[in-house]
Structures are given as structure tokens and as C-alpha cells.
Amino acid sequence: xxxxxxxxxxxxxxxxxxxxxxxxxxxxxxxxxxxxxxxxxxxxxxxxxxxxxxxxxxxxxxxxxxxxxxxxxxxxxxxxxxxxxxxxxxxxxxxxxxxxxxxxxxxxxxxxxxxxxxxxxxxxxxxxxxxxxxxxxxxxxxxxxxxxxxxxxxxxxxxxxxxxxxxxxxxxxxxxxxxxxxxxxxxxxxxxxxxxxxxxxxxxxxxxxxxxxxxxxxxxxxxxxxxxxxxxxxxxxxxxxxxxxxxxxxxxxxxxxxxxxxxxxxxxxxxxxxxxxxxxxxxxxxxxxxxxxxxxxxxxxxxxxxxxxxxxxxxxxxxxxxxxxxxxxxxxxxxxxxxxxxxxxxxxxxxxxxxxxxxxxxxxxxxxxxxxxxxxxxxxxxxxxxxxxxxxxxxxxxxxxxxxxxxxxxxxxxxxxxxxxxxxxxxxxxxxxxxxxxxxxxxxxxxxxxxxxxxxxxxxxxxxxxxxxxxxxxxxxxxxxxxxxxxxxxxxxxxxxxxxxxxxxxxxxxxxxxxxxxxxxxxxxxxxxxxxxxxxxxxxxxxxxxxxxxxxxxxxxxxxxxxxxxxxxxxxxxxxxxxxxxxxxxxxxxxxxxxxxxxxxxxxxxxxx
Amino acid sequence: xxxxxxxxxxxxxxxxxxxxxxxxxxxxxxxxxxxxxxxxxxxxxxxxxxxxxxxxxxxxxxxxxxxxxxxxxxxxxxxxxxxxxxxxxxxxxxxxxxxxxxxxxxxxxxxxxxxxxxxxxxxxxxxxxxxxxxxxxxxxxxxxxxxxxxxxxxxxxxxxxxxxxxxxxxxxxxxxxxxxxxxxxxxxxxxxxxxxxxxxxxxxxxxxxxxxxxxxxxxxxxxxxxxxxxxxxxxxxxxxxxxxxxxxxxxxxxxxxxxxxxxxxxx
Numbered sequence: 001x002x003x004x005x006x007x008x009x010x011x012x013x014x015x016x017x018x019x020x021x022x023x024x025x026x027x028x029x030x031x032x033x034x035x036x037x038x039x040x041x042x043x044x045x046x047x048x049x050x051x052x053x054x055x056x057x058x059x060x061x062x063x064x065x066x067x068x069x070x071x072x073x074x075x076x077x078x079x080x081x082x083x084x085x086x087x088x089x090x091x092x093x094x095x096x097x098x099x100x101x102x103x104x105x106x107x108x109x110x111x112x113x114x115x116x117x118x119x120x121x122x123x124x125x126x127x128x129x130x131x132x133x134x135x136x137x138x139x140x141x142x143x144x145x146x147x148x149x150x151x152x153x154x155x156x157x158x159x160x161x162x163x164x165x166x167x168x169x170x171x172x173x174x175x176x177x178x179x180x181x182x183x184x185x186x187x188x189x190x191x192x193x194x195x196x197x198x199x200x201x202x203x204x205x206x207x208x209x210x211x212x213x214x215x216x217x218x219x220x221x222x223x224x225x226x227x228x229x230x231x232x233x234x235x236x237x238x239x240x241x242x243x244x245x246x247x248x249x250x251x252x253x254x255x256x257x258x259x260x261x262x263x264x265x266x267x268x269x270x271x272x273x274x275x276x277x278x279x280x281x282x283x284x285x286x287x288x289x290x291x292x293x294x295x296x297x298x299x300x301x302x303x304x305x306x307x308x309x310x311x312x313x314x315x316x317x318x319x320x321x322x323x324x325x326x327x328x329x330x331x332x333x334x335x336x337x338x339x340x341x342x343x344x345x346x347x348x349x350x351x352x353x354x355x356x357x358x359x360x361x362x363x364x365x366x367x368x369x370x371x372x373x374x375x376x377x378x379x380x381x382x383x384x385x386x387x388x389x390x391x392x393x394x395x396x397x398x399x400x401x402x403x404x405x406x407x408x409x410x411x412x413x414x415x416x417x418x419x420x421x422x423x424x425x426x427x428x429x430x431x432x433x434x435x436x437x438x439x440x441x442x443x444x445x446x447x448x449x450x451x452x453x454x455x456x457x458x459x460x461x462x463x464x465x466x467x468x469x470x471x472x473x474x475x476x477x478x479x480x481x482x483x484x485x486x487x488x489x490x491x492x493x494x495x496x497x498x499x500x501x502x503x504x505x506x507x508x509x510x511x512x513x514x515x516x517x518x519x520x521x522x523x524x525x526x527x528x529x530x531x532x533x534x535x536x537x538x539x540x541x542x543x544x545x546x547x548x549x550x551x552x553x554x555x556x557x558x559x560x561x562x563x564x565x566x567x568x569x570x571x572x573x574x575x576x577x578x579x580x581x582x583x584x585x586x587x588x589x590x591x592x593x594x595x596x597x598x599x600x601x602x603x604x605x606x607x608x609x
Numbered sequence: 610x611x612x613x614x615x616x617x618x619x620x621x622x623x624x625x626x627x628x629x630x631x632x633x634x635x636x637x638x639x640x641x642x643x644x645x646x647x648x649x650x651x652x653x654x655x656x657x658x659x660x661x662x663x664x665x666x667x668x669x670x671x672x673x674x675x676x677x678x679x680x681x682x683x684x685x686x687x688x689x690x691x692x693x694x695x696x697x698x699x700x701x702x703x704x705x706x707x708x709x710x711x712x713x714x715x716x717x718x719x720x721x722x723x724x725x726x727x728x729x730x731x732x733x734x735x736x737x738x739x740x741x742x743x744x745x746x747x748x749x750x751x752x753x754x755x756x757x758x759x760x761x762x763x764x765x766x767x768x769x770x771x772x773x774x775x776x777x778x779x780x781x782x783x784x785x786x787x788x789x790x791x792x793x794x795x796x797x798x799x800x801x802x803x804x805x806x807x808x809x810x811x812x813x814x815x816x817x818x819x820x821x822x823x824x825x826x827x828x829x830x831x832x833x834x835x836x837x838x839x840x841x842x843x844x845x846x847x848x849x850x851x852x853x854x855x856x857x858x859x860x861x862x863x864x865x866x867x868x869x870x871x872x873x874x875x876x
Binding site: 060068069138139291294295299300308309319320327421430 | 766773788838850851853855859864865
């Protein structure tokens with residue numbers, strides 16, 4: 001910086017080395033902007049905070065933008081929802097429709113439904129705003145779900161981010177409830193059926209069910225209270241909590257710094273990436289417009305929730321294909337899978353467990369299981385350190401397997417909600433489909449766990465193999481002594497670092513039940529359980545290649561296999577295509593990794609925090 | 610009036626009143642009672658030709674004299690007896706290609722129509738000659754332009770939507786049976802289906818849904834077919850399942866592609 005402006009042509013210029021070049025005078029526009037910023041800073045002291053935010057460094061990876069899909073969809077929902085409130089009438093009052101949609105003219109309906117028809121057909125641009133609102137709501141929950149997948153499978157929920165994971169879980173639950181309240185508002189035939197179903201769920205709460213339902217509806221179903229109540233929850237209460245928790249979520253991300261994938265130069269103490277200003281301001285800002293554009297495009301081309309086709313709500317009819325939006329589908333599916341004999345009479349009370357288990361138990365259970373997982377894993381590993389480097393999913397096969405099994409279990413429930421659509425579209429019997437899901441619910445998750453874990457372990461072994469022996473080039477070289485060997489292309493240090501950076505793990509060892517004095521330790525039973533779970537997690541762990549193993553592989557060729565033996569597994573033993581030779585392997589690849597050298601790697605243009 | 614009043618205690622008065630009461634009730638009932646199924650008048654040649662067609666194409670399942678046949682396998686039947694189903698049932702089943710059935714199945718699917726309308730009418734005349742049954746509706750009965758789609762929509766949601774879906778897209782029934790899609794079905798066949806209750810469908814006779822109301826239902830279904838898709842592509846009018854599927858595959862797919870693209874655009 002200092003010498004750039006002074007060409008080192010003449011010897012005398014050396015004297016000027018270290019001189020500070022005069023600052024160029026700022027342009028008029030910059031002075032004006034600076035003046036405004038200064039004026040604001042003088043009055044709010046915000047410069048420090050803004051400076052902090054604009055200088056934050058974020059790492060680069062496409063999967064870090066999944067949460068942004070959710071964030072932007074939420075913002076789109078807020079904007080489009082505010083517009084819809086200008087015309088929506090949250091009232092169950094009776095009216096007769098005389099708007100421009102002919103097939104419903106002269107029909108009795110609620111004011112909520114009539115105003116939604118009005119938004120769809122008579123307010124200019126109303127239909128597309130409605131469809132943007134609804135598609136954005138679906139994308140919001142899709143986005144936050146895949147964001148949770150990313151956080152889970154990379155272990156980003158570990159200390160110090162457990163709390164943020166819990167906040168995110170609560171956000172996910174509230175988003176689903178917010179969605180339910182929203183699609184129930186138009187009071188069309190489908191949403192009315194949904195509210196009726198909800199009333200049924202509430203009624204299945206043992207003992208208090210019917211009182212609770214009366215309380216929620218202000219009397220018997222449907223009454224006129226539920227629409228205004230859902231409305232205030234949907235536009236006031238839930239959005240306030242959502243935005244509040246969401247802000248906390250983001251602030252915690254800023255305070256704790258973003259996690260990053262492992263790589264050369266990336267440690268637990270830095271963040272390698274780009275600053276918000278200008279790179280991420282452009283990327284993330286641009287992504288907002290991409291998300292908005294894609295949602296607007298979908299809304300313009302594809303119908304969502306055609307309330308005019310459903311007709312006004314009337315408690316007597318119900319339509320085939322009555323399903324909730326996808327994020328409530330799992331609980332609807334559970335009701336379809338639960339057998340009817342779970343309803344029985346107990347001490348004169350009817351216990352509708354066939355409904356309660358699917359509706360009242362499963363819904364909170366899903367989010368409790370998700371929210372509690374980080375604490376379970378911490379208890380198993382006993383790991384109390386902070387983690388800012390992400391796991392590659394393959395490097396924690398058990399966690400990845402558990403996650404996939406959970407996703408599959410949830411999906412079985414969710415797909416079961418569409419059993420009638422599958423039956424008619426695939427020409428199958430709905431009874432057979434339901435039975436397939438019932439069996440699948442118990443068979444598929446363990447199967448998925450096993451398959452996922454085996455795939456992860458295989459990938460890890462492949463990584464080990466790659467780190468130890470590099471890539472087989474397919475070129476056979478004849479040595480001076482007439483021997484043949486295959487040339488292996490060397491990995492770069494960067495490539496190898498990714499393969500070997502993770503921590504070796506092993507199951508916790510059981511400590512003796514009695515201490516050295518022969519007195520039983522009170523914690524022994526808990527420890528036994530913990531050791532058992534730890535064994536489940538880590539018993540077949542494939543650990544990364546150590547520098548010693550790498551050096552041995554390079555210098556001793558075939559004898560390296562002996563060093564690997566303790567970790568050995570079926571595939572690697574008979575590694576006969578890899579010919580030993582003092583001149584072969586070692587000559588082509590770099591020597592083993594040196595801890596210090598690796599740490600130093602990192603492109604100079606990248607910033608650290 | 611005086612003369613009548615004077616004779617009100619005449620011994621015959623009670624008998625005359627009883628007769629009057631019975632006559633009034635009888636005529637009133639005859640005026641408002643559901644019309645008995647009417648057999649369409651048709652020529653003897655039609656019946657004879659229809660019988661021939663029937664015996665050649667239908668008798669293997671329905672019996673030589675349309676008396677129905679058992680398979681001999683438990684209480685399963687090959688085809689039901691057809692006396693009294695009327696020409697409307699024949700016109701529906703053969704006119705939509707459901708009969709002759711191509712293969713044994715839980716339900717006869719729609720198919721290629723195998724006969725000309727004249728031949729179908731002849732078979733209908735033969736079946737109607739066996740016992741009175743509902744006749745093929747008139748042109749006016751099924752004229753959608755004379756119906757009220759709003760009222761038809763209400764009737765449809767109350768009586769039909771639980772199986773056929775809110776937009777007539779069809780729905781699943783038990784054990785592989787289904788309520789078919791009503792899109793692209795001829796008005797006449799919709800009317801006949803309501804009147805005769807084919808397969809798993811209940812019968813909606815004129816006592817359940819009056820002929821004008823049936824016409825309203827037809828008008829509603831035709832309006833669903835004819836109105837443009839206001840919100841864009843309707844994704845099959847199947848409700849939230851397809852919407853969720855679309856959000857996951859296309860919405861998320863496009864956005865992830867955009868995220869990957871942005872992630873690769875390093876500064």
C-alpha cells in the first residue's frame with residue numbers, strides 16, 4: 001500500500017519509502033453520504049454497531065444460504081400479508097356473494113370467504129399477492145426445514161450453538177402453527193374442514209378436551225369466534241413472536257460467528273470468508289431478489305389454494321382430497337395410519353388415542369426430539385469444547401444415520417397423508433398403501449439408519465484410502481530393475497487436509513463400578529448406560545489417517561498396511577494392485593503433513609476474523 | 610250451503626266424507642309422488658336387434674336372458690341381473706366404454722366405446738323391455754346452459770365432492786375402487802350416472818335430486834371445465850398435496866440451484 005504510489009525509479013525515491021500518500025479528496029457524493037452518516041452517528045452512536053456488522057466475515061458455501069431462503073420467504077410473507085390485511089375481513093358474519101365470480105354468485109357465505117373471493121377476483125393484483133403469500137409461506141417452512149437438515153448433518157448445533165438450535169426448533173414449530181392459522185382464515189370448504197379436524201384433535205385431550213374445544217371456539221363448533229381469534233393470532237401474536245425469535249436467532253449467529261466447513265487455514269478460532277461489505281451485502285441482497293423473483297414467478301404461473309373452487313365452508317360437506325398444507329401433513333398421515341381400536345372407554349371416559357396420538361402427541365414430540373438432540377449428543381460424547389468447524393456428514397456416521405432415519409420416519413407420516421391421492425394416481429388400493437406405510441414406519445427408519453451409516457463408513461474408508469495412497473493414475477511404470485508399479489498422482493496439501501482434518505473418536509471406556517477402595521460408585525449405572533450409547537455411536541468409527549500412517553504409507557509402501565491393521569476393514573486388506581517399490585510411491589507424493597505447515601495454508605486474499 | 614248443513618247428520622255423510630278424503634289424498638299423492646320409472650317406447654325390431662347384440666356381447670357375464678351369472682367362486686358374481694336397470698344404465702355403461710368390461714377388476718374403468726349409439730340404444734330398448742327402469746334423459750334435461758352453476762355447485766359439494774373432489778377431479782375409495790374424474794364427461798352420462806348409480810356410486814333418483822337440480826349439477830361441472838384457470842396452472846386440482854410437492858421439488862430446486870450458483874461466484 002505504502003510504496004505503490006511512488007515508483008521506485010530514482011534512487012532518491014528510496015528516501016520516500018514509508019511515506020504516507022496523501023488521502024485523495026472524497027468525492028462530493030461521498031462527502032454528502034458521509035455527512036448524513038455522521039449526522040446519524042452523532043445522534044445515535046450507531047457507527048460502531050454498523051461497522052461491526054458490515055465488517056463481519058461470512059464463509060462461503062451454498063448450503064449456508066438455505067436459511068436465507070427461509071428468512072427471505074418470511075420477509076415476503078410479512079410484506080404480502082400486510083397488503084392482504086387491507087382487504088381481508090376477519091369475520092364469520094353471514095353475507096350473500098354478489099362479486100364477479102359467477103359460479104358462486106347468490107351463495108351464502110361468511111364475510112371472511114367473500115372478502116377472500118374479493119381479493120382474488122375484484123382487487124387488482126389481489127390474486128397474485130394472495131398466491132405470493134401462500135407460496136412464500138410454503139417456501140418459508142421448506143427453507144427452514146432444509147436449513148435444519150444442514151445444521152443437523154454438519155453438527156452446527158454443538159456448543160456454543162445449542163441454544164440457537166432450540167430457538168430454531170421453536171421457530172419451526174411456530175411457523176407451522178402460523179401457517180395453519182393462515183390457511184384456516186379464508187373459511188373455504190377445505191380450511192373449514194381443517195378447523196373441524198383441529199376441533200376434533202383438541203377434543204381428544206383426555207378429560208379436558210371438550211372444555212378446551214369450547215374455550216377455543218367460544219361455544220360449540222363452528223361459532224363465529226374462531227375466525228377473528230385465528231386472525232389476531234395469525235397477524236399479530238405469532239408474527240411478533242416469530243420475528244422476535246428470528247431476530248434473536250440472527251443476533252446469536254452474529255455474536256457466535258458463523259460456522260465454516262473444514263479446510264486449509266480454517267480453524268476453530270477464525271472465520272475464513274468475505275466481509276459483509278461489499279461481498280455478502282451483494283450476494284445476500286441479490287439472493288433476496290432471486291427468492292422473491294422465483295416465488296413471484298411460481299405465483300404467477302401456478303395456482304395455490306384455489307378457494308373459489310373449494311366453495312364456502314358448510315359443516316356438512318367435505319371434499320375428497322382434504323389434506324392440510326405439507327408441514328401439517330405428517331400429523332394427518334399419522335391419523336390415517338393409527339388403527340381404530342386405539343379408541344376405547346376407560347372409567348366412563350372415551351379415550352380417542354387413535355386421534356390423540358397422531359395429533360396431540362406426535363406434533364410436540366417431533367419438535368421436542370429435534371430440540372433435545374444436541375443435549376443428548378453432548379451427554380454421549382461428553383464433549384464440552386466449542387465447535388466452530390463443521391463436521392462433514394460422513395465423519396459422524398451415527399449422527400448422520402439418526403438424522404436420515406428421523407427424516408424417513410417423518411416422511412412416512414407425511415406421505416401417508418397423501419394415500420388417497422397416491423391410490424387414485426397410481427391405480428392402487430388405498431388399503432394396501434396404508435398397510436405399506438404402517439409397515440414402512442417400523443421398517444424403513446432402522447433400514448435407513450443402517451444404510452446411511454454403511455455409506456458414511458465406506459466414504460470415510462475411501463477418504464483414508466485416498467489420503468494414504470492418493471489417486472491411481474492408471475499409468476504403469478517399469479523400474480530400472482524390471483519391476484512394474486502403478487504411478488499414483490499426488491494429492492495437494494489442500495485436498496489431503498480435507499480428508500484428514502477431523503478428530504479421531506473412540507467409545508467411552510467403562511470405568512470400574514467400584515472405586516479403588518472397593519466402594520460402589522453411585523454414578524456407575526449412569527456411566528454404564530452412557531458407555532453403552534457411546535459404544536453405539538463410535539464402535540465402528542473410521543478414524544482419519546495419522547501423520548505416522550501417511551509417512552509409513554509413503555516410505556514403506558506395502559508395509560503401511562500393517563500399520564493400518566488395527567483399524568482394518570474388509571475392503572482394504574487385499575490391496576494387491578498397489579505395488580510396493582521404494583522408488584514409486586514416495587517419489588510421487590509429498591511427505592506427510594506437518595501440523596504447522598497446514599495451519600499456514602490459506603490464500604492471502606482471504607480475510608480472517 | 611243450508612241444504613248441506615241440514616244433511617250433515619245424514620247416515621251417509623260419514624261414508625261420503627271418507628270417500629272424498631280418500632280420493633283427495635289419492636289424487637294429491639298421484640300428483641306429487643315420485644314418477645315411476647318409465648320405459649321408453651321403442652319398436653319391436655329395436656328390442657329384437659338389442660337382444661341379439663346382448664346375447665352376442667353381454668350374455669357371457671350377465672346371462673342369456675340378463676338374469677345375471679355367478680362365477681361359482683363363493684358368492685362372487687360375473688355380472689348382475691339387468692331387469693329394471695333401464696335404458697339409462699345401458700346408455701351410461703356402454704356409452705362411456707365401461708361395458709363390455711375388458712377384464713375382471715374391482716371396478717370397470719372408462720374405455721373405448723365399442724358400439725355405435727344406435728346399437729347402444731337397441732340394447733337399451735331390450736333391457737328396458739325386460740322391466741321398467743329409468744330412460745335415457747332428453748336433450749333438455751341435460752342442457753347445461755339451462756342450469757344454474759351456483760346452485761349446482763352447492764349441490765355438488767353436499768352430495769358429490771366427498772368422493773369426486775371439489776373440482777370433480779376424482780378421489781380414492783376403498784380397496785382400489787375410485788370415484789372417477791368428471792372432467793370431459795358428456796352431460797347425458799353425468800345425468801344417467803346420478804340416476805342409475807353405477808358401480809360404487811349411490812343412486813340419486815328424482816326424489817333425492819330433482820331433474821332440474823341434476824341439470825344444475827351438470828351446469829356446475831361444465832362451468833368448472835369452461836372457466837379459465839384464474840390462478841395459473843391448477844396442478845391437477847388435487848389440493849395441498851400437489852402444492853407441497855411442487856414447493857419441495859420445483860421451488861426448493863430452483864432456489865438451491867440459485868444458491869449454488871451464487872456460492873460459486875466467489876469475489
